[in-house]
Amino acid sequence: MAEKDVAGPQSPGGVGNRRATLKDVAQAVGVHVSTVSRALNPETRHLITPQIVEKIAEASRQLGYQPNTAAYSLRTNRTRTIGVLVPDITNSIFPPIIRGLEDTLTPRGYATLVVNTDGQFEREVAILETLFARGVDGLVIASAEREDSAIRAVAARGTPVITVNRRTDDPSIASVINDETEGVRYMLNHLVALGHRNIATIAGNQALSTGQRRYEAFLRHAVEMGLDVSPTRVGFASTFNEADGERCMEELMARGGGFTAVLCANDRLAIGAIMALRRRGLSCPGDISITGFNDMAMVDRIDPPLTTVRIQQYRVGAAAAELLLERMTKRSEIGKPQHIVMPVELVVRGSTAPPAQTSGNAAATRDLKTATRPAKVSVRSV
């Protein structure tokens, strides 16, 4: 509870009330502003006599000199600012990505301007407009759709851009995403190991790479595993949220069921699915196992704790920042990977269990196999 004490970020010198400028430092040392500029810039410091550099450094410290960002930008056309587009910062999968970005960008002198698109294309366009007006040096886009003409326009314009979490279908747009395919495979493996043979899925928005890739992986691997993937066991969500999960689950059950597990394209859909189940008086995982994707904050504490695929949000952000920095400095270094896929891991919790043995009270479950397998695994790393 001790008072926080500090010299404080207020004028620790300066001239009068103004912030100190290069000219002030130059005057103090008795050299020209250009000399000060060079001395203070690591790139050009070597041009200046070490003693003078020292004197300049001292004086600028004394005066509390801080370069004027506006002047720097006006002159160099660079702002050391990165625009970050997210669908909605309120969706808890994005903040960790943003921190990953910030934590690697800030030490390099870059600031991030985070804006919300709410998944609306017109907003995305308008936002990009204002970001360009502010002269961002690069863009990180977490709101990318598979066909995203706005992003293509940005790239065509020459602004370094990278998508995170999702990617566009255009391979020339750099990206950092998660290994959706493997994630789905792990999950199917897990369900099959528990004894499930009749697995439905609630797929996400197919206009987003996450939705599309997870669904595609489901189809591919389910077939490989010899599972029945009839279209009646597929629900398509358009919004990746709880309401849509609920709706899709109801649809699936209305179509007659016959499945013992539902693989959902993300955690929020899974939560909705569980609610729908409950409303019908069914239990998870007693009657039906439900799985998520992302491992959002708190899904380990909900009832039942969600079995899901953990993605490395923070590291996705950090990797994207690194990649972007490279593309902004070394001019389009060839040979560097343009697409990074981060590994994911399966997290087994309470929302999955072996299929019910009896045809019991679960209206949606029929066609049960008898196979039973190891009941519970803790967090399994892959």
Add this chain to the structure above:
Amino acid sequence: MAEKDVAGPQSPGGVGNRRATLKDVAQAVGVHVSTVSRALNPETRHLITPQIVEKIAEASRQLGYQPNTAAYSLRTNRTRTIGVLVPDITNSIFPPIIRGLEDTLTPRGYATLVVNTDGQFEREVAILETLFARGVDGLVIASAEREDSAIRAVAARGTPVITVNRRTDDPSIASVINDETEGVRYMLNHLVALGHRNIATIAGNQALSTGQRRYEAFLRHAVEMGLDVSPTRVGFASTFNEADGERCMEELMARGGGFTAVLCANDRLAIGAIMALRRRGLSCPGDISITGFNDMAMVDRIDPPLTTVRIQQYRVGAAAAELLLERMTKRSEIGKPQHIVMPVELVVRGSTAPPAQTSGNAAATRDLKTATRPAKVSVRSV
């Protein structure tokens, strides 16, 4: 899945590849740049002949003119940028506040630069330094401590500043906070109505206004209600997180218990408390009722669903933005409230119930009264 199509934010005109400047527009219309500047600025537009204004507007539209922010800033010393300090964007109570800020600031032409302090004072100071270097026009601080010399320094410097969610002890620093006192009173009322007479508390960090105010309110209202507030029934958390909640709950139980409910200073402490309880083989609310504060995302879905106090995070952010805008434009308008307190509401869920009737298996519960009251209320608005 239709391709998103748009003219795109790329050069819709411009000159060559460059962004169009005032000079370009001036040339196109055949007037001087200063005329264009005046015509485009609403404040000075009246100085220009309407026909010319129209021509200029048209040409600037045609050329896709966007004012250069850096030049504007250099000239005017204003950046239309607001710095926002939060402890950690990953903590889900902050994103809604940030959206409230953004949604009211963006339409007014301001951008927000959000940075994380991680609750470290040195980081806060360093961050303020870089924000000033970038020339922010104002500051919104969600990471304020009660005694915060850095914030005082900012205010002394003349930069408009406002704290949100928390406030400093210095009444001259404007703030928008929640009604902690009423929140605690509602909660105590609720617990007493359920029949609890022996209520413990896990207080938050007393160096933060939230922690201090909630604790003070607990003491005051508990006394008013004639409850026993012995110090053995108070635990002090230092970090407002689950781990500390767990630790405090264990401490409370180790001291011998005797309470039937625990009022926690926020939701995360409550979650930790529930975990500690569970580890001892006790149940919530069967053996002990636990309450939170904030109504964080997802606490309605955890097990048990948390009874808590809902704060209006989004509106806190929006109100702070309004207040800040006022203080930035109308020069320190007197008469306007400097401190806004937002109303809160009680949300009753599953983590509270009447105290156990028997001295049962609950090691921590004794001294039970017999009063029982209405068992469950749904969301009650106040």
Add this chain to the structure above:
DNA sequence: TTGTAAGCGTTATCAG
């Protein structure tokens, strides 16, 4: 190694 000077795109002051 250092100084000179131009110029980035605006806005504001001062004439006309």
Add this chain to the structure above:
DNA sequence: CTGATAACGCTTACAA
């Protein structure tokens, strides 16, 4: 009402 001009603070050829 409009034009000319300076200045904001910095970087960067080009000179010396």
